[in-house]
Amino acid sequence: MLVHSAQALAEQCAPAPSSTVLAATGTPSVAEAAALLSAGPGAVLVVGKRKSPRATCAIARQIHKTPVPTAL
Template structure:
């Protein structure tokens, strides 16, 4: 696989999501990007989910911090795939893509747009 660094993985999840589901989704998105897990600099999510055990465990398994952003910051970040469900749940039109882009910082671009599993979403961004 190609190593693209650093990668910023945005994650959204329903309460009770398992670490295995989060990791499986991230691994599929990494494969799509042609990247390795060791290229991940951070996982990022909305602040109301920062205490979610499945997200915290995934960050721990990857050896990266779990960064959290408020709904206002996420809502201010334009995303290509807004979700009404995310807006109802968090107040922001998207979590995974917005969190990935915010974590990547100025110049961040999406490598992999929002991908879904049964209880989670993820997206991958990097800085160019």
């Protein structure tokens, strides 16, 4: 599990910021920002923020500049 500070999350550009999240946590994005930070530089969101009554998540992946080899 990776953990990021509110400051690090706030510095990450995320497509769906929330004033509710900002008021509660001090950062406008948690799920999307954490996914992007965890995936590393140049990461893109594969699945944007999804909310349920008990959890919120987002999925990001690293974009490789060179093709990733596939098994034959």
